[in-house]
Amino acid sequence: MTKSEILFDNVKPGTVCPLKKGDWIALELPDEAGSPLYHCRVANPDLFPSIEIGPLIGQPVSKELSTTPKWSTAFIDQYSVEFDELSEAEKRGAVYRLLALLPSVKEMNAYLAKQNTPDLARWVDRISPAAFAVLRWTLASNRSCIMAVDEPEKAVHGMPAYMQFRFAMGAPDKEHRFKTAVKKTANRLDSKYPTLYAWHGSSIQNWHSIIREGLHFSDVVNGRAFGNGVYHAPNAATSMGYSGMGPYGYGNNSVSFIWPNSDLQISSAIALNEIVNAPAEYVSSTPHYVVAQLDWIQTRYLFVKCKPADAGAEQPIPAFDKPPTSKLEQDPARVPIGAANTPIIIPNLSPKPEKGKRKLANTVSPGPKKTKRAKKQNWFMGKIAPTRKVVDLTGDDDNGDVDETRFEDSDLSDASSTVTDDEDREIFMEPQSQQLAVRTGPSPIEFVPGSLDHDKLSKLPKPSYANPMATRRLLQDLNVLLAVQEHTPLRELGWYIDPEKIGNMYQWIVELHSFDMFNEGDEELPLVTDMKKHNVKSIVLELRFPGSYPINPPFIRVIRPRFLPFANGGGGHVTAGGAICHALLTSDGWLPTNTIESVLLQIRMAMASIDPAPARLQLRGTYAEGDQNSYGSGEAVDAYRRACKMHGWTIPVDFDQTVAEQ
Numbered sequence: 001m002t003k004s005e006i007l008f009d010n011v012k013p014g015t016v017c018p019l020k021k022g023d024w025i026a027l028e029l030p031d032e033a034g035s036p037l038y039h040c041r042v043a044n045p046d047l048f049p050s051i052e053i054g055p056l057i058g059q060p061v062s063k064e065l066s067t068t069p070k071w072s073t074a075f076i077d078q079y080s081v082e083f084d085e086l087s088e089a090e091k092r093g094a095v096y097r098l099l100a101l102l103p104s105v106k107e108m109n110a111y112l113a114k115q116n117t118p119d120l121a122r123w124v125d126r127i128s129p130a131a132f133a134v135l136r137w138t139l140a141s142n143r144s145c146i147m148a149v150d151e152p153e154k155a156v157h158g159m160p161a162y163m164q165f166r167f168a169m170g171a172p173d174k175e176h177r178f179k180t181a182v183k184k185t186a187n188r189l190d191s192k193y194p195t196l197y198a199w200h201g202s203s204i205q206n207w208h209s210i211i212r213e214g215l216h217f218s219d220v221v222n223g224r225a226f227g228n229g230v231y232h233a234p235n236a237a238t239s240m241g242y243s244g245m246g247p248y249g250y251g252n253n254s255v256s257f258i259w260p261n262s263d264l265q266i267s268s269a270i271a272l273n274e275i276v277n278a279p280a281e282y283v284s285s286t287p288h289y290v291v292a293q294l295d296w297i298q299t300r301y302l303f304v305k306c307k308p309a310d311a312g313a314e315q316p317i318p319a320f321d322k323p324p325t326s327k328l329e330q331d332p333a334r335v336p337i338g339a340a341n342t343p344i345i346i347p348n349l350s351p352k353p354e355k356g357k358r359k360l361a362n363t364v365s366p367g368p369k370k371t372k373r374a375k376k377q378n379w380f381m382g383k384i385a386p387t388r389k390v391v392d393l394t395g396d397d398d399n400g401d402v403d404e405t406r407f408e409d410s411d412l413s414d415a416s417s418t419v420t421d422d423e424d425r426e427i428f429m430e431p432q433s434q435q436l437a438v439r440t441g442p443s444p445i446e447f448v449p450g451s452l453d454h455d456k457l458s459k460l461p462k463p464s465y466a467n468p469m470a471t472r473r474l475l476q477d478l479n480v481l482l483a484v485q486e487h488t489p490l491r492e493l494g495w496y497i498d499p500e501k502i503g504n505m506y507q508w509i510v511e512l513h514s515f516d517m518f519n520e521g522d523e524e525l526p527l528v529t530d531m532k533k534h535n536v537k538s539i540v541l542e543l544r545f546p547g548s549y550p551i552n553p554p555f556i557r558v559i560r561p562r563f564l565p566f567a568n569g570g571g572g573h574v575t576a577g578g579a580i581c582h583a584l585l586t587s588d589g590w591l592p593t594n595t596i597e598s599v600l601l602q603i604r605m606a607m608a609s610i611d612p613a614p615a616r617l618q619l620r621g622t623y624a625e626g627d628q629n630s631y632g633s634g635e636a637v638d639a640y641r642r643a644c645k646m647h648g649w650t651i652p653v654d655f656d657q658t659v660a661e662q
Contacts, residue, residue: 004040004052004053004054004055004056005050005051005052005053006027006050006051006053006074006076007049007050007071008048008049008050008051009049011048011049015048015049016048017045017048017049017051018078019042019045019051019078020042020045021042021043021044021045022041022042022124023041023042023078023079024039024040024041024042024078024079024128024129024130025039025040025042025053025076025077025078025079026038026039026076026077026079027039027040027056027074027075027076028074028075028077029072029073029074030073030075031072031073032072036058037058038056038057038058039056039057039058039101039128040053040054040055040056040057041053041054041124041125041128042054043125054125055125055126057101057126058101079128079130083130094130095134098128098130098131098134099131099134099138099259100259100260100261101127101128101131102127102131102134102135102261103126103127103261104261104262104263105262105263106263107261108120111123111126120132120135136591140591140593140594141212141593142211142212144167144168144211144212145167145168146165146166146167146168146211146302147165147166147167148163148164148165149164149165149166149301149318150318152318152320152321152322152324153324153325153326153347154166154324154347154349155318155320155324155347156272156301156303156338156344156345156346156347157320157322157323157324157338157344157345158337158338158339158340158342158343158344158345159236159303159320159338159339159340159344160319160320160339160340161305161317161339162303162304162305162317162339163264163303163304163305163306163317163318164301164302164303164320165301165302165303165304166300166301166302167271167299167300167301167302168299174295174298175298176487176488177295178274178276178295178296178297178298180295181276181293181295181296182194182195182276185276185277185278185281185296186277189278191277191278192331193277193329193330193331193334194276194277195274195275195276195277196274196275196277196279196330196331196334197272197273197274197275197300197330197334197335197336197344197346198232198233198234198272198273198275198289198334198336199232199233199234199235199236199238199239199270199271199272199273199336200215200230200231200232200233200239200270200271200273200299201233201238201239201240201241201242201243201268201269201270201271202242202243202269202270203242203243203268204243204258204266204267204268204269207269215230215273215294215297215299226283226284226287226288226290227283227284227290227292228283228290228292229282229283229284229290229291229292230290230291230292230294230297231288231289231290232273232275232288232289232290232291233287233288233289234289234334234336234337235336235337236270236336236337236338236339236344237337237339237341238288239270240268240270240339243268243269243270243305264304264306264307265306265307266304266305266306267305267306267307268304268305269302269303269304269305270302270303271299271301271302271303272299272300272301272302272303272336272344272346273297273298273299273300274297274298274299274300275289275291275296275297275298276291276293276296276297277331277334278296279334303339323345324345324347324348326347326348327345327346327347327348328345328346328347328348329348330346446537447490447491447496447511447513447514447537447538448537449490449496449498450498450500451537452498452509452511452538452540454498454501454509457509457540457542457559457560457630458559458630458631458632458633459507459509459542459559459633460507460542460544460633460659461660462503462504462507463504463506463507463544463547463658463660465506465547465657466505466506466547467547467548470506470545470546470547470548470549470550471505473549473550474505474506474545474549475505477595477596478497478499478502478505478508480595480597481497481596481597482497482499484597485497490513490514491514491517492514492517494512494513494514494515494517494600494601494604495510495511495512495513495600495604496510496511496513496538497509497510497511505545506544506545506546506547506549507542507543507544507545508542508543508545509540509541509542509543509559510540510541510543510600511538511539511540511541512538512539512541512600512603512604512607513537513538513539515527515528515531515604515607515608516528518608525608525610525614526610526614526615526616527572527607527608527614527615527616527617530616530617530619531617534561534617534619536561536617536619539558539560539561539607540558540559540560541556541557541558541559541580541603542556542557542559542633543555543556543596544556544557544658544659545658546652546654546655546657546658547654547657547658548652548653548654550592550593550594551592552587552590552652552653552654553584553585553586553587553589553590553594553652554585554596554599555579555585555637555640555655555658555659556579556580556585556599556603557577557578557579557580557631557633557636557640558574558578558579558580558631558636559578559630559631560629560630560631561617561618561619561629561630562578562617562618562619562629562630562631563578563615563616563617563618564615564616564617564618565618566613568618569613569616570613570615570616570618571609571610571611571612571613571614571615571616572606572607572609572614572615572616573603573606573607573609574607574615575636575639575640575642575643576635576639577631577632577635577636577637577638577639577640578631578635578636578639579636579637579639579640579643580603580606581640581643582602582603582606583647583649584599584602585599586644586649586650586651586652587649587650587651587652587653588649588650589649590652633659637659
């Protein structure tokens with residue numbers, strides 16, 4: 001339809017149009033077959049009682065309606081009810097209908113590919129603000145990394161007709177806890193095969209919460225005949241039954257659980273989990289593995305059943321007819337049986353040791369994944385962050401100053417972090433019997449923690465504001481970061497926070513370092529070259545949190561060293577005044593569910609990117625001379641405002657208070 005209009009009947013002279021440009025309305029057409037319901041945006045109400053509307057969104061528009069100029073009777077409902085005012089049942093129905101109104105993933109991808117500024121929020125005629133809010137929440141609340149398998153060498157053999165995904169679930173420390181459990185149990189039992197693999201099936205409607213909360217056994221779904229724990233099966237046919245597609249039919253395979261605009265039309269899903277190999281210590285080991293220790297379980301693959309493609313259409317499921325050449329060695333007594341009713345073959349994804357490199361067991365994490373920096377920097381991981389559960393860690397104290405803080409491993413929970421690139425790299429390294437190549441020897445710009453003199457930094461004045469909610473959240477975030485820092489080699493982590501120097505919860509100093517980890521073989525990042533030349537060990541950042549955190553983003557700036565401005569050929573997303581130039585740190589790009597860990601990851605990767613230009617340092621004299629190579633706080637604040645104005649970004653409402661010089 002090129003143009004559609006609504007004509008209001010029996011309108012009295014002087015009547016004001018009840019709608020304005022940008023409003024969304026629902027149209028029911030009772031005279032059409034099936035009384036279809038459509039949704040659309042008001043494009044132009046200036047000619048009321050006739051108003052122009054955008055494209056009709058909903059079920060496919062009938063050929064007659066789309067090609068024949070005619071008037072049809074319509075009942076109109078305006079989007080005017082606040083979501084919080086709905087009952088629980090109405091909220092569920094509203095979310096379901098809003099999801100059905102979203103474009104397919106392919107359509108969204110095609111739209112973004114055509115835009116100079118790729119932002120789905122700009123697709124105003126196709127996605128309503130309400131539907132966009134649901135889409136944004138769905139993505140932001142996702143706590144897993146799910147990557148489609150499209151290469152035979154990375155696919156599990158023995159699962160025909162299933163689409164395969166590699167799957168990483170939970171917080172960065174989840175993998176650490178799993179590896180620790182594997183190591184301790186294997187040493188205690190003297191196991192030749194530290195882990196085994198088994199299937200877990202669940203109805204399709206359960207996977208939304210599984211992806212966000214991880215596997216647990218808080219709720220009883222299919223009974224617990226063999227005790228309390230997470231149930232696994234050595235045969236995929238058993239798990240298929242619980243997923244809704246097997247011969248037993250335990251699950252619910254109703255089409256109402258399928259997203260109408262899904263390209264895959266997923267009807268069931270099962271997971272292949274890696275488990276600590278100690279069946280005698282499970283709650284039950286026959287006929288199912290019932291595992292009560294959640295740290296003993298890690299999901300490695302997700303297999304989904306899709307609707308077969310129409311004849312002549314592109315098949316969504318790659319055909320993996322041949323097994324991978326590099327095979328993971330499994331416990332021969334406990335090899336899982338796949339959908340083909342044969343033992344599955346799992347690919348060995350551990351990188352082979354390079355010639356001349358020392359071999360180490362994979363209890364040591366590998367270096368960063370190599371990519372072509374100009375075009376293939378992986379920005380996905382930091383963009384998808386989890387919902388945090390706020391825990392009262394400080395009582396009613398509303399003072400932002402912290403004199404004494406305890407940082408304990410127990411503070412690091414799955415609900416308080418996000419999947420990162422580091423976890424993604426570690427999570428898909430396979431068991432400890434494998435060998436891998438790692439960088440050895442000291443770094444030419446070796447970072448030394450604790451060597452920074454904080455008293456010589458040109459920081460913003462100590463903030464005087466505070467509120468209990470923000471303070472509790474900041475303390476929780478700091479606990480998470482320090483626990484991750486304690487359990488991860490600093491060179492792999494790439495950032496450092498000195499816990500002894502946190503004097504105010506609203507003002508942090510963070511050092512970014514070890515940028516040589518991004519080098520491509522013998523090709524050195526220009527930033528690394530400059531850091532070596534001037535003996536710069538780290539990039540010093542100041543993080544200033546508003547009193548409204550986490551509703552509004554922190555202000556983040558470089559204190560030192562100075563970067564070559566973009567106008568002079570520099571890069572790294574650092575403004576001429578030292579403020580970080582990123583939509584993520586504005587009201588338009590920030591989400592309360594973002595984590596500081598993911599923010600630091602994105603900033604570090606932006607500095608390492610050479611697209612559109614590599615970051616370079618601009619130092620005056622020697623770096624040790626201090627102030628002349630540092631940014632002033634005032635110039636950073638001004639640069640942030642200029643960047644927001646230039647890009648059309650919204651400055652947080654309490655920004656002036658956050659950066660006040662007092």
